[in-house]
Every structure is written in C-alpha cells, then in structure tokens.
Amino acid sequence: MGDLLSNAIEAHGGLDRYNQYSSATVHFRLGGSLWRLKGREGILSHAAVRLDLRRQHASHYPFTTAQLRTSFTAERVAVETVKGEVKAERSHPRASFPSDVRAPWDDLHVAYFAGYAMWTYLTSPFTFSSDGFKAVELPAVTEGTETWRRLRVTFPDHIATHCREQVFYFPDGLLRRHDYTPEVINAGPAAHYPSAYQEFDGIMVPTRRRVFRLGKDGTVSRDSALVTIDVESVLFI
Secondary structure (H helix, E strand, C coil): CHHHHHHHHHCCCCHHHHHHEEEEEEEEEEEEEHHHCCCCCCCCEEEEEEEECCEEEEECCECCCEEEEECCCCCEEEECCCCCCEEEEECCCHHCCCCCCCCCCCCHHHHHHHHHHHHHHHCCCCCCCCCCEEEEEEEEEEEEEEEEEEEEEECCCCCCCCCEEEEECCCCCCCCCCEEEECCCCCEEEEEEEEEEEEECCCCEEEEEEEECCCCCCCEEECCCCEEEEEEEEEEC
C-alpha cells in the first residue's frame, strides 16, 4: 500500500476499525440540478441508505412511497416492498441508460445511480486497499494556497461506479476533492467536494458534499451544484 493511501486510510479511521463493521446506515438530504434535469426533482430528498461494506450492495428507503425501498448490486437493481416483494427489477442496469443527457430517468435508473454513487462515496478510501483496486500517486496540485496530494484509483470491472479511473485529493489526509466522469449521465466530468467531517463510530465521514461540472480546461463551474448531499447521521454496525 502506498504512503499516501496509507495516510488517507488512517486519517479516515484506519482499516482495523473499518473492518470491524459490515454495514453502514446513512440518513441524508439530497438535492441539486441533476434531479430536475432527469425529471426526478425531490426524489430521495430526505432518505436513508444502508450499505454493505463487504460487498457492493445498497438499499435506499423510503423510495417514492413509505412502503418501498431499492436493492442495488452491480448486475441487478430492483424496487421492492419493505417485506421483500419485487415490484420492478432490471438486470445489467448500466446498459439501460439513455445517451441523451436530457432524457428522463425511471425509478430503476435512479436506484442504480444512487446505489453505486453512495456506496463509492461511503467506502472510500478504505476499498482502495482491496484486491482489484489500483492506486497510483499523481503529482501534487495547488488548490488556493494549499498543496493537495492526489491518487489516481482504477476500479476493478466488477465494481459499479462512475468510471474506471477517478482522482482523489488528500491535502491533509482527509478526502477534499474527487474528480470523475459520471458515464451514465453523459454530461462530461465532475468535481466533487466533500467537507464538514464528523466522526461516526470512529470513522471520519464528510457531512456535506457538493458536485460541480468540471470543464476541459480544469475549471470548476460553481454556479450550480449538480448534486448536493447533506448527511444527518451515520451508524456503522
């Protein structure tokens, strides 16, 4: 494990503590212009997600009604009742996304995108030490008056995420910026800023996330956030 990756994992609580847990439940508020663009404004505006930390699985609830929840894995997504009755499902869900950036999303599109995104965010940087992940330190960059060290992480094919290669910035050990191209949106790269860290069960978690468009010249368009996530509580079990 590289020096920067080791430092980042320790700053977030350390692998020993993280490996004590098998799941995390996060209560949050979701917003941003993406949901309006996709015709789903207000969906998951105040919800919870349960994440499996040992495999890639996530479930958001309530989902559209109090009696429904989602079930996400890389190869299947579903909407089901709280008792487990499947109401809708889709295999190989990534292939179903429309190429038109303005095309609306159905419930299963939302469930897949929200599932893999929240799983990626809440398990980083701990998963980067897992088999199949490749983390390489890039040259540091200047952000404002600070020097920020960077990791380029290549995700394994069996993990659903925004894109295979993503860049993570760690100026002080904690993740402060995360660049990626959300391929299923087909709208170009994004810069994601986590902040307002709090400790939950010994794990450092950002309680504020803002995602902005990232121009080809590297300029971050901060006039309107694509996605906003405000975390209210996290419980690791």
